[in-house]
Amino acid sequence: METTNPIRPWRAEIASWVVTPIGQIVFVALFLLSLPLILPFVSFGAWKRSKRQTKRIAQTICVSCGQQLGIEAERIADEKWLKAMQENRKNNPGIRSRIYQLVHAICQNCGAEYRYLEDDDALVIAEAHTTTYP
Numbered sequence: 001m002e003t004t005n006p007i008r009p010w011r012a013e014i015a016s017w018v019v020t021p022i023g024q025i026v027f028v029a030l031f032l033l034s035l036p037l038i039l040p041f042v043s044f045g046a047w048k049r050s051k052r053q054t055k056r057i058a059q060t061i062c063v064s065c066g067q068q069l070g071i072e073a074e075r076i077a078d079e080k081w082l083k084a085m086q087e088n089r090k091n092n093p094g095i096r097s098r099i100y101q102l103v104h105a106i107c108q109n110c111g112a113e114y115r116y117l118e119d120d121d122a123l124v125i126a127e128a129h130t131t132t133y134p
């Protein structure tokens, strides 16, 4: 004999309904219909994070040489990253690498490399030879 809990939380009710074929179709349809509402918020969030990073890099003083990094530092790092990715793709055709950009700013005066920490909104010296997360 099957025993049921007389007091089921509403989440359990919804979860048991979503696993039915009709529930899955309705769930996917609701998700697709909500995409035009979700995507602007997601892209706005990404744009805002990018602006925050650029502002932090532009305001930071290089700990190595004392010069202000400026927006040029981010451009130099992005160019170097793009070049490394193109090189990686050329040397490993057909392989999709999971590589993260760890250098977000390079001082144009002394070449010091910095990594942006999004949670702390801070720049730290990038460790040498770290191109992937462990």
Ligand SMILES: [Zn+2]
Residues within 6 Å of the ligand: 062, 063, 064, 065, 066, 067, 107, 108, 109, 110, 111, 112
């Ligand atoms: Zn410097």
